[in-house]
């Protein structure tokens with residue numbers, strides 16, 4: 001007998017899952033981060049894990065996003081031969097996505113066309129959906145993932161030669177993690193697809209990410225390969241945040257398939273520390289009953305957001321300051337007096353001796369900082385990211401090199417926040433991958449921008465520009481965006497309002513925790529690892 005899975009059954013499950021996924025870290029990832037924290041030796045690695053653990057707590061308690069990148073929505077419907085899915089189920093899913101992103105005040109991160117029209121679609125659709133037939137009767141499962149852009153960018157497909165064998169896979173994975181891992185917000189969960197064809201192998205890697213980090217593969221050979229790959233990745237020492245340490249990945253999850261005699265297709269799909277995914281069994285429960293979880297049911301969440309926004313309006317600036325007052329920075333990055341002149345820090349002293357810096361920063365203040373120093377920033381930062389940089393560079397060219405919008409002498413924070421929530425200017429705001437702005441940074445430093453804040457490695461040209469102009473690149477903890485949002489006291493849009501999350505904003509931060517990524521001598525914290 002055939003069972004009908006209705007469009008609204010699927011769409012309701014997606015609608016209900018989205019706010020839950022955005023705000024509550026899955027239990028296997030939360031436990032993985034805590035276990036990593038318990039065994040981490042590196043102080044920078046520990047500081048990152050402390051922020052990530054605290055971040056998850058804040059996000060769930062305040063119903064704000066774990067990460068400002070609330071992702072693209074990937075939906076895969078697995079159905080057995082006896083399941084029927086009539087009608088345009090994906091149109092219904094898109095409606096559900098648009099409603100959920102709006103009501104839960106999540107960031108919309110989808111553009112109309114990758115190259116021909118990069119205007120934001122404004123509702124985070126389309127979702128990226130497929131129907132995946134499986135051999136087993138009685139199966140109707142819905143996989144849902146909110147996939148961050150930075151971790152997807154750090155992923156790759158490689159067509160290895162069969163002779164490369166298992167060692168070729170290990171080497172390629174470790175190379176990928178060394179080159180791109182820091183951009184993807186470690187500790188990572190890594191999906192590895194092996195086999196199939198060029199187009200199918202990436203899907204295998206993505207599906208592998210669905211398996212919990214505490215659930216090894218059922219096949220003992222695949223489970224052994226997962227262990228071997230995890231050990232190789234963690235031996236790299238890339239560590240939490242890419243800043244060094246034991247735990248670069250919580251798990252490597254492998255899916256294999258048959259392939260051509262000439263081929264050994266390999267796909268590596270990086271999952272970040274905010275690995276937001278769930279599987280809903282559409283046959284076992286009605287989704288509308290299954291998602292009444294932890295105060296994050298969409299209706300209630302939406303209600304809380306409305307209340308939060310009202311509170312923000314009523315409280316004004318002082319209310320926001322009161323929020324930052326309870327910020328637990330001190331437990332992770334205690335401050336010290338004495339300024340930059342005495343900035344020499346080693347790993348042992350780091351957590352106790354963060355350097356307080358007041359923005360805007362004079363280049364002479366930056367001269368004493370060393371790559372790896374922990375700092376607390378207070379004062380104005382300017383948020384700007386991909387699309388805004390394209391505009392700013394055009395304006396710079398037209399003005400003959402004069403920085404507009406009072407950016408001379410200021411620091412740019414590479415970030416695209418989520419809307420206001422929980423009484424704060426943003427529900428979540430954290431660093432985006434800095435290397436995407438490498439095309440602009442040297443010129444901006446020469447024009448007068450004294451510092452940037454982001455995550456991940458910079459190019460040799462940016463390091464050289466820091467050295468030449470006496471500028472600094474600061475690294476903030478990727479994936480700690482609910483935590484970092486508590487350091488933001490106010491925000492005002494300065495330009496490019498039509499770019500939405502990508503607008504140029506002036507924000508005021510209080511004790512915003514960062515590490516010196518590239519110092520004024522061009523030294524790079526990622527090379528200390």
Ligand SMILES: O=C(O)C[C@H](O)C(=O)O
Nearest residue numbers: 069148149150151432433
């Ligand atoms: O888009 C963002 O805010 C972050 C992005 O996912 C990134 O990690 O670079």
